[in-house]
Amino acid sequence: MSGESGGWTKGAEAIVYQSCNTCGARQYFCRSFCAACGSPDLTEKRASGAGTVYATSLVCRAATPETRAHVPYNIVLVDTEEGFRMMAHGDSDLAIGDRVAVRFTQFAGRLVPYFARAK
């Protein structure tokens, strides 16, 4: 996984999560220990990018010039098939329960995950 640590948050086209080798818990917000059991024994893994839409909100009023250029943009919460929830962008017509797959796009000068309905 070298070079991918942090995934898209560090500019790599990947969704990365941690799996605890002690209790089996999975966490999306990376840290040096398992938030469920405290174990430092974690393995970093790459998610498939498949998931289900949990919630959506189309942003029509942004607060910075960089983000305003993208309005409207859809913020989505996706439950990944690996079992963790993540925030991302997505197609504006996504509905709760839709099966989705990820790609990556540029937003306000950064790489961000973007979900569209799975083919």
Next chain:
Amino acid sequence: MSFVTGVGLTSYGKHDGLSSLDLMSNAAELAIADAGLKRSEINGILCGYSTVSPHIMLATVFAEHFGIRPAYAHAVQVGGATGLAMTMLAHHLVDAGVVRHVLVVGGENRLTGQSRDASIQALAQVGHPDYEVPLGPTIPAYYGLVATRYMHEYGVTQEDLAEFAVLMRKHALTHPGAQFHEPITVADVMASKPVAVPLKLLDCCPVSDGGAAFVISREATSDRRVRVRGCAQAHTHQHVTAAPALSELGAEIAIARAKQASGIAISDIRYAAVYDSFTITLAMLLEDLGLAKRGEAAARVRAGHFSRNGAMPLNTHGGLLSYGHCGVGGAMAHLVETHLQMTGRAGNRQVRDASVALLHGDGGVLSSHVSMFLERVR
């Protein structure tokens, strides 16, 4: 035992030229006078924060400015729940005998002290700095996510949510200190500009200048005896990405703990003061707290249940949605109004019976919760 012995509240809206410290001072002056105390009798100070004038020691900055040398002072930060969290701490401080009179104060020139963009941007930072904020969400978007999910699970509609904005505006019309004085309809809410779908402009609280303060004391200082009967908190997450399922949010946990601590049941409550940053916040919290069944809060609004003359008068000053939201002071206005109602001083807004009140605050994205019961002691 602790009593809310004094309350103070400025009007909300624009206060051109006033700083956060000015607004805090104005509210504090009113609260201390209301308690019938002198400044020198205040020996504890709890204050919130100001996004316009951030400081690592706001309580002592305020104490020096106001002219008090307290035996206990610090700031508290739990977003929108800060006012009730400070009240809970003040209750325990006086109950434990640490101090006798605690001044709880919040105030901010959030409207005129910075641009709306700056306010929106500052508040969006409650999101995760690596995993959320780079995606450009705003506070309305965080709550918009919660709203779409809640509507999906419980069959709530945008028209249902609009009812809460209309009710809060109706209440604000009767309060001269409220930010908004024009009546609105469900159609107006539906036609207002989308901010973060499904939330539209009139589903969102405004940005305001204002200040609010209370004095929490070990003994009553007059025959207006309003007692903190019991309170509790719950903190389940910070970021909406890490929030538990809708059925496991902190409001239900906090109210259960507060009921346990006070021995009060929902059927005992005569007045409700519930955090209403957005219409969805109010709808969800009313249902989480047990003041309406799941998906039925809007129907109760339509039936007049939460109106001034209804069975459970709610936020009779107009709430955050229409009295205004100046940050920490925003939800403190709910407690000021509750106190006025409990002591028969609400004038043309007076309800029949506010002998037992439930107050609930929410900070972050339904992250931090404080539930509190106040009781009028005869």
